[in-house]
């Protein structure tokens with residue numbers, strides 16, 4: 001039987017912008033009622049366009065920010081209900097790799113210090129040879145221990161980001177677009193590194209990306225988000241999309257095969273402002289299958305054998 | 316037929332650094348040429364060299380020729396070059412904000428191009444602007460024409476920049492990563508618009524991108540740059556089917572495709588060298604799985620391939636002309 005490691009229930013985050021003396025305060029829902037289960041040793045991908053709430057979801061799952069409502073359970077423990085002290089203990093079991101390898105490492109610390117830092121936060125003694133082992137694990141030379149982030153290339157920094165995430169031997173890692181700022185040549189190396197680390201340590205990943213081709217290669221299941229909500233969960237990377245938005249994403253993904261050229265059928269229209277969402281389906285304004293009901297009601301996410309879709313007129 | 320654009324052995328220096336070394340390319344009317352390579356390989360410098368904009372970053376063409384419709388752009392002088400820019404070729408930069416004036420209305424910024432280059436009256440220019448905006452699928456062109464840049468989304472701004480590049484009715488468009496900062500669905504829209512223009516109007520398009528998927532789907536020819544030199548230049552199908560240069564093969568091997576087994580992405584070890592640290596011989600040799608002593612000693616010449624195109628690798632099966 002597969003075992004759920006992470007369970008997300010009704011997770012919601014609202015942000016308030018503006019306010020102040022004169023401006024009218026506006027609120028927007030960056031993540032809306034997300035339900036999600038991740039099994040042990042699974043790689044679940046989250047895709048969607050800029051601003052759809054991927055990083056907010058990641059930060060909620062890590063409890064780097066507080067949810068407006070909903071829960072996150074790690075191996076049964078509700079981490080949204082933990083006190084700061086018990087949360088710190090739970091944090092040993094989960095880690096995050098950030099999108100930007102340039103800003104996510106403190107330029108004042110050496111690589112050895114950066115890798116030791118999680119132990120300092122946990123008030124734990126770092127076992128001997130940890131830095132050496134970690135550098136080796138992520139394929140970097142030992143000489144790098146005494147260097148500083150600015151002396152490293154983007155790909156090397158991202159390896160350090162991964163090493164730092166691994167240092168406390170977590171079970172679960174959130175990867176927020178870990179290769180988005182890197183060349184494909186480096187991306188390919190990082191993806192294969194992540195994949196071999198998963199096999200070696202039995203890791204579970206939540207992998208965030210806007211690159212559907214990459215997610216289809218790397219992930220076991222795919223969650224598609226549009227404007228804060230899950231619109232589809234594909235049980236297998238090869239499943240045919242049923243939501244018109246997923247289908248449009250797939251059609252916008254340029255396949256690296258000139259023999260399989262397709263006529264593009266890009267989506268019309270613009271993404272609506274998150275401050276001013278339509279009352280019905282958030283995708284209604286761009287959807288080629290839209291009908292009257294779509295503009296009036298929000299389609300519920302309905303699952304059928306692991307394949308969930310939130311659409312009144314699915315494909 | 317002479318191509319619309321031909322670069323022969325172009326060298327570009329900034330200060331004492333030689334950053335482009337012997338670039339050769341050709342582009343015909345109605346063709347889409349993709350220019351690819353990792354970050355730092357010299358794609359933007361090539362674009363700036365063609366557009367005559369190198370002085371902006373303190374660079375200059377120090378060798379070779381850039382022929383555009385028979386004229387050598389490196390020899391005609393800044394005044395004539397300025398009259399060609401906008402009128403006969405347009406330039407779309409990666410960041411639309413650098414091309415737009417924040418305090419001028421969108422419509423006026425497009426109008427000025429056709430007034431200047433086509434000699435249109437204010438009224439005729441505005442009609443042309445609205446027509447171009449409609450062709451670029453901008454909803455409610457007359458409303459958008461009255462807006463300021465900050466009121467538009469990134470994808471809209473990029474379409475405005477393309478409208479400006481098209482307003483002088485050019486024969487060539489140079490687009491430097493026109494969609495890198497945009498979402499995939501918007502990217503698809505813009506790439507479709509650009510390539511359609513090329514097919515419908517016989518426009519030549521030099522499309523700079525690091526996305527091999529975009530190249531495979533829309534380009535006719537591909538030029539692969541590595542460390543300031545051309546590695547390979549060929550028609551798109553053969554380059555993907557049977558790349559001649561190990562660097563091209565390695566780049567293609569970095570992209571996940573449907574049905575690929577896990578563990579089959581290879582990546583390319585190491586990094587693109589920077590000027591001053593170029594290895595001798597073939598600049599790709601430290602990262603190349605085929606490198607032999609010859610590669611470390613001798614620069615491979617750019618040689619013609621029997622199937623058309625050219626390649627610079629000692630071990631590629633080229634014609635030994």
Ligand SMILES: Nc1ncnc2c1ncn2[C@@H]1O[C@H](COP(=O)(O)OP(=O)(O)OP(=O)(O)O)[C@@H](O)[C@H]1O
Nearest residue numbers: 015016030049050051052053054055056057210274
């Ligand atoms: N701290 C914050 N305060 C106010 N709004 C925020 C905050 N963080 C995020 N948002 C808003 O929430 C929405 C979702 O942002 P988020 O960063 O999660 O998107 P994303 O899917 O990660 O996008 P990208 O692909 O660009 O990284 C956006 O509209 C964003 O502007």
Ligand SMILES: Nc1ncnc2c1ncn2[C@@H]1O[C@H](COP(=O)(O)OP(=O)(O)OP(=O)(O)O)[C@@H](O)[C@H]1O
Nearest residue numbers: 329334353354355356357358359360361372589590
């Ligand atoms: N103004 C400059 N002064 C000095 N060196 C420069 C300058 N502009 C570019 N270079 C160098 O020239 C080389 C080629 O740069 P170029 O911008 O053409 O690369 P690119 O292929 O466009 O990369 P990217 O994909 O990152 O845009 C790089 O090594 C870069 O560091």
Ligand code: SF4
Nearest residue numbers: 597600603610628629
């Ligand atoms: S010349 Fe040698 S090093 Fe360069 S690409 Fe060819 S085989 Fe590799």
Ligand SMILES: [Mg+2]
Nearest residue numbers: 054055056176
């Ligand atoms: Mg994000």
Ligand SMILES: [Mg+2]
Nearest residue numbers: 358359360491
């Ligand atoms: Mg560039």
